[in-house]
Amino acid sequence: xxxxxxxxxxxxxxxxxxxxxxxxxxxxxxxxxxxxxxxxxxxxxxxxxxxxxxxxxxxxxxxxxxxxxxxxxxxxxxxxxxxxxxxxxxxxxxxxxxxxxxxxxxxxxxxxxxxxxxxxxxxxxxxxxxxxxxxxxxxxxxxxxxxxxxxxxxxxxxxxxxxxxxxxxxxxxxxxxxxxxxxxxxxxxx
Amino acid sequence: xxxxxxxxxxxxxxxxxxxxxxxxxxxxxxxxxxxxxxxxxxxxxxxxxxxxxxxxxxxxxxxxxxxxxxxxxxxxxxxxxxxxxxxxxxxxxxxxxxxxxxxxxxxxxxxxxxxxxxxxxxxxxxxxxxxxxxxxxxxxxxxxxxxxxxxx
Numbered sequence: 580x581x582x583x584x585x586x587x588x589x590x591x592x593x594x595x596x597x598x599x600x601x602x603x604x605x606x607x608x609x610x611x612x613x614x615x616x617x618x619x620x621x622x623x624x625x626x627x628x629x630x631x632x633x634x635x636x637x638x639x640x641x642x643x644x645x646x647x648x649x650x651x652x653x654x655x656x657x658x659x660x661x662x663x664x665x666x667x668x669x670x671x672x673x674x675x676x677x678x679x680x681x682x683x684x685x686x687x688x689x690x691x692x693x694x695x696x697x698x699x700x701x702x703x704x705x706x707x708x709x710x711x712x713x714x715x716x717x718x719x720x721x722x723x724x725x726x727x728x729x730x731x732x733x734x735x736x737x738x739x740x741x742x743x744x745x746x747x748x749x750x751x752x753x754x755x756x757x758x759x760x761x762x763x764x765x766x767x768x769x
Numbered sequence: 770x771x772x773x774x775x776x777x778x779x780x781x782x783x784x785x786x787x788x789x790x791x792x793x794x795x796x797x798x799x800x801x802x803x804x805x806x807x808x809x810x811x812x813x814x815x816x817x818x819x820x821x822x823x824x825x826x827x828x829x830x831x832x833x834x835x836x837x838x839x840x841x842x843x844x845x846x847x848x849x850x851x852x853x854x855x856x857x858x859x860x861x862x863x864x865x866x867x868x869x870x871x872x873x874x875x876x877x878x879x880x881x882x883x884x885x886x887x888x889x890x891x892x893x894x895x896x897x898x899x900x901x902x903x904x905x906x907x908x909x910x911x912x913x914x915x916x917x918x919x920x921x
Binding site: 657658659663671679 | 808822891893
């Protein structure tokens with residue numbers, strides 16, 4: 580599906596290209612959903628309970644984060660144990676299996692309204708196109724966020740044998756721009 | 770590089786990627802922080818950096834930004850920290866290996882959250898393992914320390 584969406588985008592010179600069709604937009608969304616529903620994303624995109632997941636390595640699909648971690652309303656564990664107690668805010672090769680991953684940013688959970696864990700494709704589609712539930716982003720801002728976020732970059736290169744979402748970050752941005760150009764369609768739209 | 774530990778500034782000649790725990794124990798002879806697992810799974814190496822609990826086995830020396838406090842700098846025998854007092858009052862330690870990390874974790878936690886719920890105490894302390902199973906006394910001591918700190 581990814582190849583299909585990207586090929587559609589690349590097949591025609593941009594200047595001569597009409598807005599992508601709804602079908603093309605939906606194909607691009609499928610590529611986006613393949614990433615946003617992947618455990619590398621949903622392990623932290625959890626709901627208001629603030630309990631991160633450890634789906635990956637040998638832990639199993641339903642494994643919650645060890646150490647009884649509660650990120651709390653602060654989403655950084657300020658009420659209990661800060662994320663940064665273990666996830667140091669510094670660039671790292673993240674080469675040691677089972678050691679906490681680190682990036683050059685403050686480790687944290689996304690806001691609760693950005694919960695993706697367990698969401699269907701259609702629910703997540705509606706959520707991501709709405710600034711009320713996508714952290715206030717217009718689509719071009721969301722693309723910039725993908726390109727500049729240390730978290731997103733780490734998600735595609737998490738190290739130490741951790742699973743990675745399908746495709747590359749560049750392909751994700753292409754799919755997002757295509758979906759946006761098509762009017763952010765969702766499958767259940769009339 | 771320069772590291773400030775327990776109020777004293779040290780000049781240390783180490784690689785940037787040496788874990789702070791190694792620097793403390795092997796270079797500076799500060800052996801309160803313990804090596805347990807080396808991957809932030811046990812909490813025995815916990816120290817404070819500017820008051821925040823940090824697993825010193827994970828923090829590279831070159832990434833230390835702020836003042837480091839170890840159990841040696843938390844209190845003194847004549848002026849114990851409230852958490853240390855509570856630990857003695859309730860005779861928490863059994864073998865004691867994990868206790869420096871437990872106390873540092875608890876002290877940082879109570880500094881951020883002076884009126885914790887039982888659930889928050891459990892969550893805050895669950896990253897610090899105790900192979901002797903002194904958890905019930907740890908929980909009681911954190912509660913006692915919270916009361917002591919609120920009286921200050």
